[in-house]
Amino acid sequence: MANGRGGRREPNFDVPEGRAADPAELDLRLSGADRAGGGVAKRETGTRTRNEAPRRASKPKRKARRPLLGRLIYAGLVLSLWGVIAVAGLVAYHASQLPPIDQLAVPKRPPNIAILASDGSLLANRGExxxxxxxxxxxxxxxxxxxxxxxxxxxxxxxxxxxxxxxxxxxxxxxxxxxxxxxxxxxxxxxxxxxxxxxxxxxxxxxxxxxxxxxxxxxxxxxxxxxxxxxxxxxxxxxxxxxxxxxxxxxxxxxxxxxxxxxxxxxxxxxxxxxxxxxxxxxxxxxxxxxxxxxxxxxxxxxxxxxxxxxxxxxxxARGGGSANYVADLVMDVLDDFLPKFETDIVVSTTVDTGLQAAAEKALVDELNLKGGRYNVAQGAVVSMRPDGAIRALIGGRDYAQSQFNRATTARRQPGSAFKPFVYLAAVERGLTPDSVREDSPVNIKGWSPENYSRDYRGAVTLREALALSLNTVAVRLGQEVGPKAVVQTAQRLGISSPLQANGSIALGTSEVTPLELVGAYAAFANGGTGVIPYVIAGVKSAEGKVLYKRSEGGLGRVIDANAVSMMNAMMHETFVSGTAKKAEVPGWDLAGKTGTSQDFRDAWFLGYSATLVTGVWLGNDDGESTKKVSGGNLPGEVWKAYMTTALKGQSPTALPGAGRWRNRGSDGPVATASTPGGLLGALLGEPEPPRPRVATTQRGRAPSADDRNFLEKLFGLGE
The missing domain is CATH 1.10.3810.10 (Biosynthetic peptidoglycan transglycosylase-like)
Known part of the structure; x- marks a missing residue:
């Protein structure tokens, strides 16, 4: 049947009838004729029938193996190639994390501020x-x-x-x-x-x-x-x-x-x-x-x-023990006022004299090293300036490396009797003179009874004598006469910028001030009555020399009448002749100033000046702990004298403005001077006492006593 339909031929596996096919007998392999192009006759063997057994294939020839060294070289080359590719990839990746090459630029270096002394030498560098x-x-x-x-x-x-x-x-x-x-x-x-x-x-x-x-x-x-x-x-x-x-x-x-x-x-x-x-x-x-x-x-x-x-x-x-850094810190504090913006290195010229800076630091440190432990005083500050306000030396502490706090510019402390010149100035501006007489006796203001340092009283005294001996009762009485507000206004007119309390105790310096502003206020006495603004920057230039700032003349104008300046200088000169500043006298020089000690001996001051230099010294403890009776006339006076002796060396002595007009002009005779001691000092030394309104007395009598000897100590500078 199969052969009768379309000539299709069914496959014949030649299995005898009546017997099942044995899989082992089946030959399912493809012959060359079964493959595409299978009709092509083989050149050597011709075709074979389907049932012909296939000829056994000959073994392929084994290829020659490469030497081990060659294989290693080859592998190395391959690995190297992949390594180069990997490195190139890493470099490309990390390069992509950077800004484009055409945008790369060396960043600007932060500007440096070179701070120079008045002679052009380097004091310090500031900046990053x-x-x-x-x-x-x-x-x-x-x-x-x-x-x-x-x-x-x-x-x-x-x-x-x-x-x-x-x-x-x-x-x-x-x-x-x-x-x-x-x-x-x-x-x-x-x-x-x-x-x-x-x-x-x-x-x-x-x-x-x-x-x-x-x-x-x-x-x-x-x-x-x-x-x-x-x-x-x-x-x-x-x-x-x-x-x-x-x-x-x-x-x-x-x-x-x-x-x-x-x-x-x-x-x-x-x-x-x-x-x-x-x-x-x-x-x-x-x-x-x-x-x-x-x-x-x-x-x-x-x-x-x-x-x-x-x-x-x-x-x-460190040059100058590092004290120049206090100057540099002050420069950086005020630089923005003159040069708010700059992107390159600048050079700041200051008014500071390196010799005076070193002398001021030595005087302070030597005194504290010698006597600080004995008197329980750990810190100090020195400010020295020309009468026009140009700072010549500034010491903000004992050791900059140990403490960068600038006590000269930042610490507000009670000035004590160093504030009294403002009280006396307010009084002379209202008609009093150095020879005006006031009573040194107990005073009571609404239950407040201030006493003198020595706790004794001298009776009627001139203002000249009262200021020289720093009598508290007279200062308080004068403060009440002119009014506390007038005292505050007078101090502010001369340059005191710290807050001041207009009360009765202002006459004794209970409102806090900084050494810098107090010295600046005293400069008006030294220069003849012109108010000053203390300054340290004289000019600023770029690194290439371009002038960026130059200080012009400036100040507060006249703040004291010439006649009032003359009277104040005469009275404050007396403190060096017969008063609390006597121990600090520099021979040959016309000097004036005032000592000061705050309550419980927490602060001790000495402010003094010649016609060419105004200097203030403060000693105390940062935490306000009391010293062991350090008063303005002893340790601070010694620091002041040591420094001023060096600072004035080689200069020609110059008279204070107008001081001669009121010097030694008492209505009852001349005031005691260094060459003619009078009063208690004259009695103890066997010198005649010059005439005066009243002889110095104490409540315990006229004869020299232990209290009188204490007064003598004060007179030589060991007291207020």
Whole structure:
């Protein structure tokens, strides 16, 4: 049937009838004829029938295997290729995290403020960097060479990264113990300082290398080295070699020696650990390594290296004990008033005299070191200015390193009797004179009964005598006569800006003031009646010399009548002749001033002046603890005299404005002077007592007593 339909032929598996097909007997393999193109006859064997057994295929020939070395080379090449691709991918990725190359720029260095003394010498640097930018041409050759020798000896031959240096560092880290070695070039270090964070990661190192290559393409080697030297950190807030040289050696970078250059070059590896002012032996050992490297590279002559090793660098002590920093702090406090904005380095010229600054600091520190413990006084301040308000010396504390609080400008303390000149000025402006008489006797104001320092009374006295001896009762009576408001207004007119309480005790200096403003107010007496605004900045220039600010003449105008100035100077001169300031007299000089002691001996003051210099001294404790009877006439007077003796040396003595008109003009005879002692002092020394309205008395009688001897101590400057 199958053969009858369309000629279709059914497959015949040649299985005998009556027997089932055995799968094992079936040959289902395709013959060559069964495949596409199976009709093509084979060249050698021809066709074979379907039932013909297939010929066994011959074994293929085994290919020759490559040598092991060849296979390793091949694998290495493949791995290297993939490594290059991976590195390229990493570089591309991390490069994409950076700003586009055409937008990259070296960030501006924060501006430095160089603060100079009146003679042009550097007092201090301020700003984030601690020093000005210097050109590599300004520096001695051994300074940049020290950094190249120890940090990157192939600096002038590599392209920003140094494979040799990296390999050497890796080898040392694997084979040696101790401090890990770095393979970063100077260019890489600069890239990190300019653009990157301090984190240590593979990502940052890749970016560092990319930026180093960019820097090498954009700048010359000397430009890169100059950027590096001005940006690298040396510790102690010093960025750049100029800041470091000033910080550690007290000199500009252009003046450092070979030994100092080696120490600076070695310092950048670990600024905190190797700072010479903290760990001098470690700093000197590292400097010796730098010198050896410089000699090995031919950067320094063997003889010079030998000398540098024999005399290693040592840090310089802070000039003036660091007190110039108090001046610098004041400059920074007021600079915005004159130059609100600046983006480049500036130079600020001040009125401060370095010699006077050092003399003022020495006088204060020596006194506190000698007597501070005995008298329980820990701190002090000194302000000295010309009569026009130009600050010549300013000491804000005993030790700037220990305390940066500026007591000269910021601490408000009770002036005590140093405030009395404002009371007397208000009185003479209302018609009284140095020879006007007032009663020194007990006084009571609504239950308040102030006493004199010595707790005795002298009866009727002239204003000249009352001010010289700092009699509290007379000052209080005068304050009541003119009115507390008039006293406050007078003080404010002369430049006191601190809040003042218009009450009865204002006459005894119970309202707090700063040393700076009190000295500034006294300047009006020294200059003949013109109010001043104390100032320290004389001018400001850019680093290139362009004038940005120059102080013009200024002040508060006339604040005291000429006749009133004459009377005040005559009365305050008497304090140096026969009063509480006698111990501070400088022979040959016409001086005037006033002492002051606050309640419970918390504050002690001495304010005094010549016609050329006004100086104030304050001593006390920051926490207000009482001293052991430190009064204006003893320790502060000693500081004042020590300083003024130095400050006035070599100058020609000049008379105080108008003082001669009212000096020694008592209605009943001359006032006692240094050459003709009178009163109690004259009696004890066997000198005749000059005529006066009334003889000094005490409540206990006229004969010298223990209280009289106490008064004598005060008269010589041991009291108020």
């Amino acid at each position: 960097t601690g020093g000005r930018v210097v050109s590599i041409k300004e520096l001695p050759p051994h300074l940049p060479r020290a950094f190249v020798a120890i940090e990157d000896r192939r600096f002038y031959s590599h392209l920003g990264i140094d494979p040799v240096g990296i390999t050497r560092a890796m080898t040392q880290n694997l084979t040696r113990r101790g401090l890990a070695q770095g393979g970063s070039t100077l260019t890489q270090q600069l890239a990190k300082n300019l653009f990157l964070t301090p984190e240590r990661s593979a990502s940052r190192k890749i970016q560092e290398a990319i930026l180093a290559l960019w820097l090498e393409q954009k700048y010359s080697k000397d430009e890169i080295l100059e950027l590096y030297l001005n940006r690298v950190y040396f510790g102690a807030g010093a960025y750049g070699v100029e800041a470091a040289a000033q910080r550690y050696f007290g000199k500009p970078a252009k003046a450092v020696t070979l030994a100092e250059a080696a120490m600076l070059g070695g310092l950048v590896q670990a600024p905190s650990r190797l700072a010479p002012n903290r760990n001098l032996p470690a700093a000197q050992a590292r400097a010796a390594m730098v010198l050896a490297a410089m000699e090995d590279l031919g950067f320094a002559k063997p003889a010079d290296v030998k000398l540098a090793l024999a005399t290693p660098a040592r840090p310089a002590g």
